[in-house]
Amino acid sequence: MAKYDELARQINAQIERGVWVKGEKLPSLRKQAEQTGFSLMTVLHAYQLLESQGVISSKARSGFVVAASTDPKQSGRVHSRVEVSDAVSVNDFVYEVLQASRDPHMFSLGFAYPDPSLYPRQHLNKSISCAAQQISLTSAMDNLPPGNLELRKIIAKRYAARGVSISPDDIIITAGALEALNLSLQACTQPGDWVVIESPVFYGALQALQRLGLKAITVKVTPENGLDVAALERALQNHLVKACWLMSSYQNPLGYSLSDDTKQRIAGLLDAYNVSLIEDDVYAELYAQGKAPLPIKHFIKNTNSMLCSSFSKSLVAGYRIGWVAAGKNALSIQKQQLMSTLATSAPIQLALVDYLTKKNYELHLKQLRKKLIVRKKDMVDFLCDLLKDVATVYSHSGGYFVWIECQPHIDAMQVYQEALRLNITIAPGKLFSVTEQYDHCFRLNASFELNEARRNQLRKLTHFIKALSKEEQYSTDLNSI
Ligand SMILES: Cc1ncc(COP(=O)(O)O)c(C=O)c1O
Structure with missing residues (x-):
């Protein structure tokens, strides 16, 4: 060139x-x-x-x-608060970033799941072995869609404790929240339909839109204010929107949560425009104070809304058990599930029933929340100090993500490449958008313990960011930092 x-x-x-x-x-x-x-x-x-x-x-x-x-x-694009995109394509890059996180030597700050050492492994192992011993010849049939009845009752009771009324009959057990979200989107759209998503957004939404051939209308969200309801209203006024995929609590990647008042206003809009809500609520159990937040679904009258969640972030990721509270779409989602995965693994559903009825899930959650608060604070304090003149570190109460916004000229892909060299993964902003608006940002997972070796890795990475910011030479020798 x-x-x-x-x-x-x-x-x-x-x-x-x-x-x-x-x-x-x-x-x-x-x-x-x-x-x-x-x-x-x-x-x-x-x-x-x-x-x-x-x-x-x-x-x-x-x-x-x-x-x-x-x-x-x-x-380049003029970045308004609402943008449209005819075709969405992110899958290859998501695949590349996830592959990098698989290396056991990596400090996986780009990973979306909590530190696996925080899961109650021994109790879960016992529950798996109990389930294996009790499994009956008919268990495959008993656990077909909509899934194990006991498990659905437990989930419905947990919603009731949060003040959310959901019948066990409305719940379908899925392979993680991702299957729940994908099936929900499929249930209320046809290829070519418009779907509102956030920007930046969890890349799973972009992948789902890509897979189903849907068109995106992105509504800008910010770490300070979350979703701009006026921008959402404009999007609904100007396009024939079929569905709206949102996170109202501990949004991935920014970490913000919406107030009940904002949730209520969003619910009113979706009701007024008769748009299906697909709500991703996977971090709801990871609140830092008080009690679990209410979902938007709680405020909605429309029976089209679908609330998706899983045990992946709060109990165990590898079991791949999630669910959707699907309202009037419950039957069509079950039929679609029959055509794709058929059903979720019967022994794993039974193991979760065993764990949730015999072990102390509440105690585990309490300990998990406590650990996440401490670890996130450690990470944020450490990074704020190191990056004070060159980047803004955003962190909110609950969840475990930290969003870093560098100066506009910084290319987070360069930071990502340098991080890989230092055996760290980060989630660059490019993962969360169909535009280049977040190319100078990245998301970190703050659920891991920050020991001295990891602090040293991060010192090197932040030194690199500072050098980029000041357009200085970068030395990889830590002693020179
Ligand atoms: C916001 C969000 N939704 C859904 C998922 C998928 O959850 P699951 O592992 O239960 O499929 C993730 C996982 O990273 C996520 O971050």
Whole structure:
């Protein structure tokens, strides 16, 4: 690539990320040359190229300014609070990041599940062996969709304790929350339909949309304010939306939770526009204070809403047991399940019934929540100190994700590559969006203990981020940090 082309791309990316906004003057040719190390001629050619593309324009005696109206195809997207995307494609990258997390030597901060040492392994093992001994010849039939009745009753009772009325008959046991979410989306959409999702969003939503050939309308969410309800309303007004996939508590990746008042307003909108809600509630048990939050479903009148969750984040990930409280879609979801996975593993459903009836799940949850609070605080304190001048560290009460927003010119993919070299995985912002808006951000999993070796790894990584921010040379020698 010619040097002027390279520089033009850099400037284009800066404009896309809001470093230079429309109407703003770019650095003079001389200043740009000094800052970037390119020759004056290269800078001039780059500016002329961007001008020919309509990205910038020249003004007599004031140099080059960002064009008032730029063509999004050439200059990148204009990031409004609602965006549409005809086709969604993220699966390959998600696969790559998950593969990296499989290496046992990695400090898996990019992983979405809690530290497995926090699960009550011995009790679960006992329950598995109990289930194996008790399993009857008819157990495969008893555990067909909608799933084991005892398990569905236990789940319904746990909702009742939160103040949410859900009948065991409305619950379908699935292979983790991911199957619940996918089946729910399939139950209320046809290929080509519009679906509202958050931006940034859990990549599972992007994969599901990709798989089902659905079109995304993204509504911007922020770590400070969560979902913008006015933007959601605009999306519903302007498009024939079939479904809305949301997280109202401990959102992945930002970690925020919506207030009951906001949930109520969202429920009112979905009722008014008759849009199906697919609510992802997988972190609900991981609250830090008080009691488990209410889902949006609690406030909704529409019987189309589907509430999906699992035991993966609170008890055990590998069992792959989740569920959907499916309302009027319960039957169609069961029929779809018959066509895909047929049913969830019978012995594993029985093992969970054994654990939940005989062991102290509440005590385990209490201990888990306590540990997560301490570990997240350790991680946040440590990172805030190391990154104080170069990034914002967002953390909320509950859950275990921390969202890091670097300066706009930082490429989190570069941070991701350096992290891999240091045997750390992170979840770069690119995983959570169909646009480039979060390319300077990444998500960390704060459920792991921060021992000295891990602190050293993180010191090196943050040193790299600081060097990128200040455009300095980076040394991998920790002693020089
Ligand atoms: C927000 C969110 N929803 C759903 C899932 C999938 O959960 P499960 O493992 O139960 O399928 C995950 C897992 O990472 C998640 O983070």
